[in-house]
Amino acid sequence: MKPVLRWLLLMFACWGMQAPATTLPSLTLSAEQLQQPRPIEHSLLLEDPSGTLTATEVLQALPARGVLHSGIPRLGYSTSAWWAAVQLQLPALQRLSLLIDHPFLDDLQVWVFDGRHLAHPLYSGDRLPFLQRGAPYPHFMLNLPPLGQGPHTLLVRVQSGSSISLPMQLVNADQAPLLSAQAWLQSGLLLGAMLSFALFYLIRFATLREPQMGYFCITVVGVAVYNATVHGLTGLLLPDWPWLPPLLANLANPVMLIFSTLFLASALKLRLGRLRWARDLLFASTLVVCSWSLVSDQAYATLNVVILITGLFQMLLVLLGLWQRRPYALGYLLCWSTALVLMLIVPLSRSGLMPLPPGFIYLHAYLPAISMLLFAALLDRQLERVRRALLVSQAQAISNLEQYRALFRSASEGIFRCTSAGILLEANPSLARFLQPDMAPDALVGTAIQRLLGASTWQQLTASLNLAQPAISQECQLHDLQGTPRWVYLSLHLRPAQDCIEGIVVDLSERRALEERLQHLAARDSLTGLLNRRELERLLQESLNGGARRFSHLLYLDLDQFKQVNDLCGHSAGDQLLRQLASRLQHQLPPSAELARVGGDEFAVLLRDTDDQAANCQAEHLRRSVEQFLFTWEGRPFRLYASIGLLALGPAVSDWQGALNWADSASQQAKHQGRNRVLVFNPADGALLEHQRQLQWITRLREGLDQGHFELFFQPVMALQHSDTRLHYEVLLRYRDPISAEWIGPAQFLGAAERYGLLGAIDRWVIQHLLQWLAANPRHLERLAQVNVNLSAASLLDSEFHQQLSTQLHEYGLPPAKLCIEVTEMVALGELGVSSRWIKQLRSQGLKVALDDFGSGFASYAYLRHLPLDILKIDGSFIRDLEADPINQAMVRSMQQIAAQLGLQTVAEFVESQATLDCLRELGIDYAQGYFIDHPRPLALLRDGLDNAAKQAIPEL
Template structure:
């Protein structure tokens, strides 16, 4: 029995075959490009159904396109079985096309199975036709259809595998062309199989006539399968568009990230700070070139190594703790400082900030920004040392000492033990310093500091307060015997001779001791009590140690009262100047007077200099008092000058005034303010003051003498009486100390000394003043030796200004 084909249905079947082929190629790409497993599975299932239904629809419409002279019905279960076979074949195609690799043998074997599966779908579908007798097949054409099916399957699988990785606009045309070829091949196989069917002329339909005609069924199947195929195709196109847009955005982001990374690298390579990228385990992933200058490593030497292995063991735990906090998402507020091993083995101090950039794909790590602050820390330490240590000896200064005493008090309070403070003052140091100069005194202080340190235990502290004062802190001791042992060691060591700059020197030390908590509970109080005990040691013959007692406390309180009263006296004008006449021994005429200070105390009455000048020297108040004396004495001398008494006023200067640095200006100011001629001013200095700083003192005296001011050495013979110094300094007058004058006529040694001093003064053409003359015998002796001027109670005691005026009037 011969039939005919409906050309429109044939064309429709060809179109569906092409669409199904395109879907197969496109789904292979979707499955392969999907990154997540569940997306791959969804595209595989969806593609299988769409492609399988498309191929089956092509087959079924192709069968409906074949018109027989008899009505034809189809067995539904068998028809559905052919649909199932079509989907299985499609699923196998997409599954194999999504594999990582597909060799030729696997391609041919899989293609053969797929081709036979397609043929099986066709012939199972043909068997669903309910006609009798059954359809026979022409063997050559049947075999050809199988071959076409296998070739079409191999080609489809190859094309699907080859085009799966491409996702560019040009790929669509490649897939379209391939789909047309595949569709024609599948249709060719179908119609070859149809041609192989031999239907008997007397065949009849064995089932009831179908309710719908073949054309209607074809349209229904075409519409249903077309909707499925079109929906899948539309989803694929939308997915492709989204994928292309996403790919474009990814390319843009990649370019931006690449540019950002390039800027980051450029920045890190041009700055001195170190930039590192670490993995969560601390492994170095990147190092900036600055690490070479800072730490000596090439970046490649550190990459791949664990950063924590180069951190100082004592700092490692803190660094890892901070690193873990950054890993947990915490932001660093302050940098962390730690020691890091330099390539040369030394430790450098780094300051670092870390930031978690694990979520940034361009970084993917912990960014550490660090800098070498070793020199900065060393400078800080140097500044701290300068602020808390004595420049000469390197010992702690007063500030650091007070801090350590305070810490020791807190510890002693917690642990219930005692501590001791030892106040040390070197005996006879001032004499050595004044006589031999500051360079010898400084060297002596340095050696003394070393000796004191050698007497202490580990944990004890020795500090220099200034001058020749030291303080020792014993932060703990069991009994007073322990403190005495340390004090005795210091006395012994400082009692040994010192060899300084060729001089064999001998000093001692006076030590005052206070204890916590017995004598005080504050650093300042303990030091004051120890200081008071030290003065008691000096009063007891020097070179001994004394514990603080209540009796000493009363003496210290009295000294403090004098100091405070003296400050008040300066403010309230309680200081007075008395004047003792200077008499020409040849003519018995008053030629001048010495200004002598007194303190008119509101409670204790008139006080002599011996009761407060030493305290004024120790506290520095002597500078203020000395300035007042200069102004007041010059003013008074000018008043007497205006009254017709042209007298020269002699004023004593303290070494503290020389150290102030403004003595010249002070003297010039006093002369200008008073109007007193400079020739009527004589300045008296001691030998020790004169040589305390030889160069500066000599220059200052020369400047003063150039103004017309006379210079006298007071108490000559009691200090370092060097003739070379007399020749070197601009001296006008020598004053013979009253200790030599007092025993004239009693002690031949003193007479010999006075005789020698007068002879020296005459030979150097200097004037002479003998002070302390009290008897006529003393006066006659001095006058007989040619002494120029005399001073003492023989002529007059020191007088207040009004009484001195009367004295002068009476003398006239």
């Protein structure tokens, strides 16, 4: 250790240390005072780093280098030799004994100087045999030579690998034997008490097997062994083995630290969680450091730190017990507080960082026994609680046993016990009645379970039973003693302690019959008794997956003229018709075929082992059977026809959805071609493919509306006859494929949406999202002159849509004049009167109305008088290459003139060149839009706060 660090340690370690002294502190004692041990409270200390100074050299160096110290010198861990000196004023010829209460001091030397010469030194230390250390005393007792008149200098040299402490006392040598006897008696009593505790709780642990008691016993043994070494009992018993006390102390340390920690955690039943890692790391460190201390004195300082950390960790455990509201946690905190004080203060004092409180040396001697006594009392309370819990548990077990016996006798389920070989040991009355009526339970004893379940089933069940999986349950078939098969639910439980198997048998015969009945009903159509759609799908998928029943063809029958029966005669007549027709069709099919009703007036047939020609013949046979079927209701005859789609279930068909869709498409195509015919599905048929494509779009459109696969685009509209810096555009709709992320234009899905009635829902989605977007972008709304939105006929003629539009405009606070509704010429002029009324209603709300695609159909200029319009949009067929077509120029000019006379503005679509734009401007057209002006772009590019939106390129759609 460097000199500066040694001086700092000395400054911290020495309590009341003063500046270097020139005179020795003097201790004056009378003969009466020496009848009791008197502590040396003041001494002059000198450090000898090299350990080579002689007593004479020390006496010469003390006045200049000595440091006055008050109290017990506690110097921590140091490799230096230390000298302590004090001047004694004693009666003449007084025989004294010097007591040093520290068990582990490796080298101890004592000189007495009378001013003229040094007395012969006394040598001691824990490395000497016990009887060679001085008087037989637990620590160190050295008898000083007789002292003459005058002051004497007492000089003590100490050097040790452990913590250095010098609690020195002087006493009359005549009192030394009495003090020694008292010390040995105290040590023996403490050791005996702790060993008694350990033995007592070891016996209780052997009886109760509570883990905390085992940890407590080991902890007490460790404390006892440590105290036996500290109080010199091991040296007294084995005086010729000086190495034994340090060895036992080093072995006792990890035992005390580890098992006291385990005792706390187990007694409080703590949930350690992540603290378990900290505990294991602390245990490993303790073992490593204690093993190191067996071979090197340098480990003692590190062991001191480990003891301190262990004390802090145990304090954390007690606090955790309080936080987790564990029983007796507060009691353990109070009991453990004394041990914690010892584990915290002693390491700090050994390191020389703090002095010991007055009287702590006595507490240090008695504290282990006191702590063990307190813990013993607390453990007794816990064990009493455990004992009471065991008594309650025993009473509960007796009660449960009685209840079990009553349940065993009266349970409606069959209960039995048997050997692992399957021989019945016991059976209750219910099992006996189940196997044979009027049979006594005792008559079943000795019967083999294999006789009831079958040898293979019993072997399969028992093979699954083991210690890891002691229970198994399953439905199986059992034969009673008459040989009748019965379905049961069997539960088996392995009891290794009793070397038997317990079982419960529940009769499932009625439930099985009901399940089969329900399964039959679930697979049948309630009206006709035929297979329902779900069962048809199951059979079809099993066949496609290569199941046992393989079907070769699928027929899909769609009845024609059935709606007339429901409309004219009511649904009761329609139900009766379906029942009669189902019975007729069933008789026209071979036994291997399956007939199912898959819809209101739709049927399906699965044919087995049939080639294409035979399947076509069977389909024609069914068509003729339907055609020849005559249904009469209240004297009124009705005839039906069937459009039949035929599909071969070849390798190209992989799932039931595709099979039904293709067969349905073929039947629909047969209906469109004139009804009452059979059509074989052909993947190359364009009409069928188009129908399939539309069917696929139905699902995609519905998902698009629900999951937001649509997005609004905009295409600017340019003013031709005047400059306008405000925004004017038309809103367009795009579908974004969720898989390929491809933008799809409305031309690919509007036909399917119109055919299957989804245009109204799409219009509502467009209007709602557009108005929400405008309301969310107020700066954009201020710059907006007009936005055009296309509406379908379904929305234009729907009063609820008009009400919804009005409500949303009011809700979002939007100016209606900025919204222009576009309707196509075909829609507006198809139902002129109705269209005119709805257009007037839109304009009455403040909205503008534009007639789209003008000139594309059967329009007449005369119709324009009857439509209250604002804008006329000229169809793009007149605009393409307008500059090179004089006839189209004349027609466009006439449209512009008529529109001007009616007070309408004109818009030209599909402008694709500068020449076309210049021509339109010359013809007086008010506005133009098309790819030459700008391509459609996402409306989100116009939101507030987004700059340069117009410069961002979007692919043409």
